[in-house]
Amino acid sequence: MRRVVITGQGTVNPLGHSVSETFAAFQNGVCAIGELEFRDVERLGIRIGGQVKGFRAEDCFDRQKISLYDRFTQFALVAAQEAIDQSGLEFNDSLTDRAGVALGTAGGGLNTWDDSYREVYQEQKSRVHPFVVPRLMNNAAASHVSMQHNLRGPGYSVSTACSSSNHAIGMAFQMIRTGLADVMLTGGSESMLCFGGIKAWEGLRVMSQDCCRPFSADRNGMVQGEGAAIFVLEEYEFARKRGAAIIAEIAGFAMTSDAADIVMPSVSGAARAIGGALADSGLSAGDIGYINAHGTGTAANDRTECAAVRQVFGQDAERLLLSSTKSMHGHLIGGTGAVELLACTMALNESVVPPTINYRKPDPECDLDVVPNEARRVRIDAALSNAFAFGGLNAVLAIRKL
Amino acid sequence: MNDAIASKVLRIVAEQAGVETAAVNSSTSLEELGIDSLGIVESIFCIEEEFNIQLPFNANDPNSTELDFSTLGTIIGAVEGLVKQQNSKS
Numbered sequence: 001m002r003r004v005v006i007t008g009q010g011t012v013n014p015l016g017h018s019v020s021e022t023f024a025a026f027q028n029g030v031c032a033i034g035e036l037e038f039r040d041v042e043r044l045g046i047r048i049g050g051q052v053k054g055f056r057a058e059d060c061f062d063r064q065k066i067s068l069y070d071r072f073t074q075f076a077l078v079a080a081q082e083a084i085d086q087s088g089l090e091f092n093d094s095l096t097d098r099a100g101v102a103l104g105t106a107g108g109g110l111n112t113w114d115d116s117y118r119e120v121y122q123e124q125k126s127r128v129h130p131f132v133v134p135r136l137m138n139n140a141a142a143s144h145v146s147m148q149h150n151l152r153g154p155g156y157s158v159s160t161a162c163s164s165s166n167h168a169i170g171m172a173f174q175m176i177r178t179g180l181a182d183v184m185l186t187g188g189s190e191s192m193l194c195f196g197g198i199k200a201w202e203g204l205r206v207m208s209q210d211c212c213r214p215f216s217a218d219r220n221g222m223v224q225g226e227g228a229a230i231f232v233l234e235e236y237e238f239a240r241k242r243g244a245a246i247i248a249e250i251a252g253f254a255m256t257s258d259a260a261d262i263v264m265p266s267v268s269g270a271a272r273a274i275g276g277a278l279a280d281s282g283l284s285a286g287d288i289g290y291i292n293a294h295g296t297g298t299a300a301n302d303r304t305e306c307a308a309v310r311q312v313f314g315q316d317a318e319r320l321l322l323s324s325t326k327s328m329h330g331h332l333i334g335g336t337g338a339v340e341l342l343a344c345t346m347a348l349n350e351s352v353v354p355p356t357i358n359y360r361k362p363d364p365e366c367d368l369d370v371v372p373n374e375a376r377r378v379r380i381d382a383a384l385s386n387a388f389a390f391g392g393l394n395a396v397l398a399i400r401k402l
Numbered sequence: 403m404n405d406a407i408a409s410k411v412l413r414i415v416a417e418q419a420g421v422e423t424a425a426v427n428s429s430t431s432l433e434e435l436g437i438d439s440l441g442i443v444e445s446i447f448c449i450e451e452e453f454n455i456q457l458p459f460n461a462n463d464p465n466s467t468e469l470d471f472s473t474l475g476t477i478i479g480a481v482e483g484l485v486k487q488q489n490s491k492s
Contacts, residue, residue: 203443203447204443204461205443205446205459205460205461206460206461206462219462220460220462220463221460221462262440263439263440264438264439298462299462299463300462
């Protein structure tokens with residue numbers, strides 16, 4: 001089978017508007033969660049989140065383009081440009097038909113839905129902007145990335161709630177592996193920090209009103225975030241021949257379904273995905289130095305995830321580092337796996353593992369080394385990134401140094 | 403106990419559990435009715451809508467709240483208190 005490597009990465013997320021800003025924040029344990037700022041926020045019970053601050057669409061796109069781009073598309077386009085610039089690829093001649101895009105998102109253009117519903121229901125307007133549909137559709141980001149960069153091979157979007165990005169990256173990996181494409185732009189993007197987006201989540205009563213504290217005994221729920229991360233994946237020989245700098249190899253991927261409950265996670269579903277990714281990669285549990293946890297900060301996820309890791313790793317769980325960067329950037333839902341894969345590429349390339357911040361009190365049901373509060377300098381040769389979605393759909397990626 | 407409030411709460415919970423209202427009373431627990439965490443969240447939502455009150459409840463840690471959700475009787479008591487507060491405000 002063909003091997004697949006990462007040769008470019010880009011991001012816009014609450015911690016930074018580039019990969020280097022994000023890495024600096026990961027290493028310094030920066031918390032980007034704060035007071036939400038948007039219309040009608042005072043009518044919400046939940047008023048904190050990981051919002052992308054200081055992002056000005058007008059600095060990135062011309063006016064006509066902005067009227068076509070929902071915020072989730074804007075994040076994806078900026079992140080894709082950074083990733084492509086780093087890869088050094090130019091999509092022309094025969095490559096353009098062998099290059100594609102697969103992006104994850106859960107809400108798509110949710111801000112566009114929210115604004116337009118407000119206009120017609122609350123403000124009683126009789127018409128909406130003509131681009132409402134092309135702005136809100138879940139594949140808008142993937143389509144605009146393909147149009148912007150002339151990617152004429154496979155293109156699609158994946159929507160599996162909190163696993164969307166990992167599923168998209170996993171599928172892009174499989175497509176290159178099996179010969180459907182030579183280069184794929186992949187990752188995910190999300191922007192649902194608006195009145196309707198948060199109001200819907202409030203209803204489930206799993207959101208924290210003050211802080212995201214994954215694995216800490218006093219955790220009280222998840223906090224939402226927004227943003228995107230995009231990677232350039234290439235077939236290994238293709239990358240090697242053109243002398244590309246290789247960030248990491250995508251070594252393995254597995255996806256499983258709990259087939260059990262629409263919101264409660266299951267140990268066995270998560271464990272089968274973690275074990276499956278290891279088996280697919282040919283790595284053993286002892287090779288993995290770091291896991292970027294799904295680590296949402298809910299009672300149910302964190303307990304279940306730790307039990308699943310213990311089940312797969314056995315004795316090797318004792319020396320494993322596992323952290324949740326959601327403590328810093330919040331839960332980016334359909335974009336979260338992509339931003340969290342950056343934590344893994346940082347661990348491989350810079351030998352620094354990002355911490356789980358806001359950690360106060362050990363929970364006997366989460367008794368792994370969760371890298372509390374301070375980044376750890378340690379050599380990491382291989383890492384996993386977990387994503388476990390509502391609906392019981394699990395996706396785990398394995399990457400290694402090359 | 404306020405009969406009007408009690409009968410409304412019993413009806414909401416019975417409906418959630420898929421049983422006749424006659425089959426539940428103030429000593430019944432949500433657990434014995436087989437109401438899971440999602441069912442609890444939905445019951446609380448229905449009660450809040452019915453009485454226009456806000457019940458403090460975090461699904462992460464159902465026992466963390468000052469309210470006692472152990473039986474329908476304790477839930478009814480909590481609702482009565484909140485309805486009284488609501489009335490004195492308005």
